[in-house]
Amino acid sequence: MTGTLRRWVLAVTVAVFTNLALFLAVLPVQVSRMGGSRLQVGEATAFFSAGTVACELLVALLATRVSMALLLAAGASLMGAGTFAYLLAADSVPAMLVLTAVRGGAFGINVVTGSYLVAAYAAPAERGRALGIYGLAVSVPAIFGVSLGLLVQSAQGPQLLYVVGGLPALLVGLGFAVFVLRRPPPPVTAPRFHPPALPTLLPVAAVIGLITMTYGALVSFGPALVAGGGTAAAPLLFFVFGVLRAASRPVAGFAVDRAGALLVSVISALLVAGGCAVLAAWPRGAGLVGGAALFGSGLGAISNAGYVAMLERIEDSGHALATATWSAAFDGGVMLGGAVFAVAAQAYGIGAVAVLLPVVGTLAWLTMTADWARLRLAPG
Known part of the structure; x- marks a missing residue:
């Protein structure tokens, strides 16, 4: 993996996992504040994960037809756009749950494509180190993101969070898409199960x-x-x-x-x-x-x-x-x-x-x- 491509993949990963962390606990709390039942509070988590699992499996089918790098860019962009769309959900709990499932699907695309690209383009002698750096990009946002999301929600309400949380993933995803279209990465063998x-x-x-x-x-x-x-x-x-x-x-x-x-x-x-x-x-x-x-x-x-x-x-x-x-x-x-x-x-x-x-x-x-x-x- 070239230095520029590696930096783009890590930037997309940080943006996506920061988005995940910011809203991980915020959405169940917000559904509760909107008058949702305890069942719907749990569904906020379940819907996200259902979308994630579905798209993790879908990526295996798309990988033979679409560039994995473009899929990574599309997933990040969709996750950011889905976060912005919460602003349109107003007080509709069902709309929040549907958008949460969409964000979960986008996240599932990123989970598979990000780890695959890091492993596929790393030299065998450097693969462990490359995956270790990727692991830090995945886990560090969770240290502050979940708590920060709850604090901002409590102090400012969720609307500011929808904008601030959605913007990085959307912009980085679109930027990476432009990079991939202008400088396509070297071909690699698509994952086969x-x-x-x-x-x-x-x-x-x-x-x-x-x-x-x-x-x-x-x-x-x-x-x-x-x-x-x-x-x-x-x-x-x-x-x-x-x-x-x-x-x-x-x-x-x-x-x-x-x-x-x-x-x-x-x-x-x-x-x-x-x-x-x-x-x-x-x-x-x-x-x-x-x-x-x-x-x-x-x-x-x-x-x-x-x-x-x-x-x-x-x-x-x-x-x-x-x-x-x-x-x-x-x-x-x-x-x-x-x-x-x-x-x-x-x-x-x-x-x-x-x-x-x-x-x-x-x-x-x-x-x-x-x-x-x-x-x-x-x-x-």
Whole structure:
């Protein structure tokens, strides 16, 4: 990848993931303020993730017909334009949900094309470093973005956020499209999804899905869960969560090389389960900070370790399938978490979220531990 192309891809990635972070917790809060039910609050997260999963799968079909670089530019532009369109939704919750699904689809396009371009154009000897830099571009916006979005929403209302949050993704996406049309990147082989033994990936995919169900619940109902801690509680929750999630990713990569991906995945799932339990039982003060730290550390670590565990189970020719399976499990879990926890909150109140959160987190840890034990005890 040339220096200019690399900088463009990283700029698009930062703009898109900043947009994601700014609105991750803002949209559920805004839907609630617009008079939406608890079910619709959860749907704000579920609709976004549904669009993401659908377009992650769609990219595989489009990749043989359209430049991956142009798809990346189109996804960023659509995400920015969709954010601006919130201004037209006025007080319509259904319109907000539809636009959220559109933004989710745009994000799904960027998730697949961005990581693919970085890996495809990096020299083999530099691929690890290139993906590491890409990982920072993905995770750093979440450190400040979620908390900043909530603070701006509280102080200025959402309209300013729609403009400021949408403009960078739209402009960078359009700029990258012009760059690609004027200087097309060298051709690369389009990703192909070979059919290796998919069942070998399913145990880890199930764990990722369960863990991101709790993440979907946190995004949707975290502000309500910690409301007793005061107006600064939700921004603090997501700030601590974001810092530890970003910091744990390189640490997990170091640990995977020495202890193995499966063991690190077991420990990561345990951290998530512990964070869920602490936040559910003690959602203020030291409990809020400690729970967010455990949760963020576990999610960041298993984002690396779980992915490597999938790659280790199949031949190199199946790595594209492993990537698609991991992405679908992650975003599908967020979608399912938003929907399932929304139904529970609608029927039984926010207390149901506090009960279910540690249950699902513990189930993820038990599933990961069982898979690790099964492979440890397997002959040979």
